[in-house]
Structures are given as C-alpha cells and as structure tokens.
Amino acid sequence: MAEHVVIVGAGHAGGTLAIQLARAKDRFRITLIGEEPWPPYERPPLSKQFLMGEVALEKTFLRPETFYADKGIDLRLGTGVTAIDRDAKSLTLSDGETLTWDRLALCTGTRVREIPVVGRDLPGVHYIRTINDTQAIQAVAHEGAKVVIAGGGYIGLEAAAALRQMGCDVTVIEMMDRVMARAVAEPVSRFYEDEHRARGVKILLETGVAEIGGTDRATHVVDSHGHVHPADLVLVGVGVGPVVELAEAAGLAVDDGIVVDARARTSDPDIFAAGDCTRHPNAILGGDVRLESVQNAVDQARCIANELTGKGADYAEVPWFWSDQFDLKMQMAGLPEPHDQVVVRGTPSTRSFSVFYLRDGRVTGVNAINVGSDYVRGRKWIAEGRTVDPSRLADTEIPIKEV
Amino acid sequence: MPVIHITNRAGAESTLEAESGISVMENLRDNDYEVDAICGGSCACATCHVYIDEAWQAKLPAAEADEQGLVEDEPTYKPTSRLSCQIEMTDALDGLKLTIAPEA
Structure with missing residues (x-):
C-alpha cells in the first residue's frame, strides 16, 4: 500500500518535496497543507520583479495550479495545522479534521519579526513575506508615494530598489553602520549604499526607528535621532524567525529551528523537516546551521525525497543566494x-x-x-x-x- | 503549438507541446521535466542547464554575458550548453531538440 506522506507547509521546501515524491508513482500518497491561499510559489520575486509588476502572479508558482490534482497530490490550501499526535501518527487541521500519516514532513518556514515600536499595528505598516503582503504594498506604492523602510538588509534594499524604480520616494533606516552588515563585507555594503543613493534612495545609517506615528493609519516614522519622516507606506524588513511551535508542542528537538540530522530527519524517525525552519548539519560547512534560502529549501526537500525513495545521502551542499537590486x-x-x-x-x-x-x-x-x-x-x-x-x-x- | 523534443537525464526521449511566449525553462518546469530552476528564471543559478542540439544552435539568440559566465563554469558544461530560462520559446523554435544536462 502507498505510504501516506503529509507535508506541513506549502512553500519552496514543501512544494519541492511534493513534486519530487510525485515522481515515484504509486509509492506515496501525498497531502500538502498550506496556510496561504496560493499553491507553492517563489518568494524571491515578492521583493523584486513581482513587486514591480514585471512578473504575473501565476509566473511565481512552482508548478501550474492544476499540476497537483493531475499528479494525485491532495493540496489543502488556506489550511493550518493545530497539533501533531506522534503516538497516533495523526495531525489536526485548522478546520478540525484529523489526518493520519505514515511519514510527516515539517516545512513550516519562517515568519517575519515584528518591529518592537509604538505604532507597529497601524494600517499602512507592511512586511514582505507573502503574495498578499506584496499585493497590499502595490496597492499604495504609486508614483510619488513616500516609503520609509525599516531595515537595510536584503529585503529592505531589494524593496527599496523596486519601489524607487516604481517612482516612489524611498528612505531606508538601518541600525548598523552599513547596509547588509550581517551578510557581506564592508566594500560590498559601501558599493550598494552608493548605488542606492545615486538613484535617489535616502539611506540613514546608525539610525533606528523610534516610533511609527499616525492616528487611523501610519503617516510618519520618527527615527532614533528624533527626525520625522512622512510616510504613505512603512515597510519593515528586520528579519525572520523559524516557525517551530508545532514541532515544539510535539516534543521534537528544537534549537532556533527544528533540529534535523544529515538526512533531514527530526528526533522522531518518521518525521522529517526541510527549509528555513531547520537547524541542520552540512558536511561542507562542518557544523550545524539554519539557513534562510531557496537553495537550502529545495536541496533539503530533495534530501528527504531521496531518503524516502531509498537513494538517501547525507546533506552536503554549498549554500548559495542571490539578490537583484536595480x-x-x-x-x-x-x-x-x-x-x-x-x-x-x-x-x-x-x-x-x-x-x-x-x-x-x-x-x-x-x-x-x-x-x-x-x-x-x-x-x-x-x-x-x-x-x-x-x-x-x-x-x-x-x-x-x-x- | 510548437513542440520541443526532449531527452531526459535517463536518456528517454519525449515530445512536449510547448507554449510560446514563455521560456523554454518554464515549459520544462511546468511539465515536470527535471529542471529545478531554483532561481525562478533570473539567471542566478544554473539548475535549468540543457544541451541544445547542434542543428538548433544557430537558430537561437546568442547567450548574454551573464548566462555564458554562469553556464561555462558548470562541471557539466559543453559547447552546446544553455540555460533554458534565457531562451524564449517561439513558434520559430518549433521542433527544438534538447537534452537535460546531468545534475552538477
């Protein structure tokens, strides 16, 4: 009988795993559960080409919407998972239904970190993590709109470049003394600061956000030096954190990420995990890491698919990333x-x-x-x-x- | 509809009814051929690497520098290598013949 593999999370990792397993016809019955209303899609364009309207929504999908039904994958969208019962090998969905599984894969990804300041809940304060987030930004990012971006990391700078090209008046507020400080060396930071400034993006370094002001909606940002920046749109890009609550509640090992071994297996041999939510060993790097990257999501999902189809090999990939700005x-x-x-x-x-x-x-x-x-x-x-x-x-x- | 003749990694040949106006990579990916196309077609990786049949080489627009830079350093590079995300499928390419490159 076909093994029932239930995949929690329909992002890059979950989507890739479902696609890979579907190639081993008849061996698996696959259920893919996603909280968002969209089939698995590429997130990188959300702060780049999709934000600028250069790429249509369906173009971001990993596979056409009809693919999943065609391959016999039970795709449950707009559905959350509220609990995992390891003894019963079952889980409970947000609509109350219970599903049993033979193997479970947690591909729960990350969620955005909120900015801990007054005014963070005002309408007009946006993050970029989902299609819906980007669509909400597009609705207000008209030419001449004043945009204040909290955070000069990849997301903040990619969005700054896109919004500037859309004709917005963009200000980036960064706490550190250079942009992308966590990820790149100083010459790269300085180069990007110069490029952004040459195109009219204001970049404020060693500056924090003290408060987001406004009554019915965000109208301005007060920075840590007391300067006030009018804003039609406030965009926050101050990082993400792994979604681990389900794993934790199920008693799986968690340490800033769901802990998995070199075959992407959690502390329960029938439960795997892949993508941004995992802390995993990587022979090439010689230690445990948690990565936020499409490459890792795809390669780790493939690691699980290989393990389940009897072609398992220890995870050893050079991490790689990319960033498009202007x-x-x-x-x-x-x-x-x-x-x-x-x-x-x-x-x-x-x-x-x-x-x-x-x-x-x-x-x-x-x-x-x-x-x-x-x-x-x-x-x-x-x-x-x-x-x-x-x-x-x-x-x-x-x-x-x-x- | 134009067609693409594809040899997959296992050496099996098949013919795909392709869509014009989107990339060759998107045609391959959407029909579940073995291209990962991890970067989604932004010419940032080389996971949509294919070999174009000799007879079709000259009929394709030449690779831009960024595509060439990426693909020519792949361990599986051949002179017929292309990144399929950088080739737009058109009716003029009806009958295009390609082989999916092995995983790097």
Missing part, C-alpha cells in the same frame, strides 16, 4: 563567517567585481556582483575546500580559472 545581480556562495581575510577582485566603480572570504587561506564565501564566473568558481572552491593565493586572486589580469 541592474545589479549579486550572487553569493558559502557563508562568509568565520573568515580572517577579505579579498576584493576588481574595482567596484566598474560595477562588476567580487569579494572573496578566506579563512586560513581557504575560500569560505564569495559575493560576485555582475560577474557570474567569479561566483561559479568561488562556489566550486568552497566545495573543494581549496586554498588560494590572495595576491593572485586580487589580480584581475589573471583569469579566474587560472588563479
């Missing part, structure tokens, strides 16, 4: 930390350069801006644990392949 394509691989040396290859003013992160001479990370070949090479070196000569790496006269 006409700048930044591709990143590895995790910069810990590093003891930063090598800049090329000149930022040419708008095509890369930054390599080294530890004990080994490449641990790369950020490549408009230079795909450096990214691909860096990713390969990280996988190989290769050492490089920093002076040759910095010399653009030497082709990257010959470094």
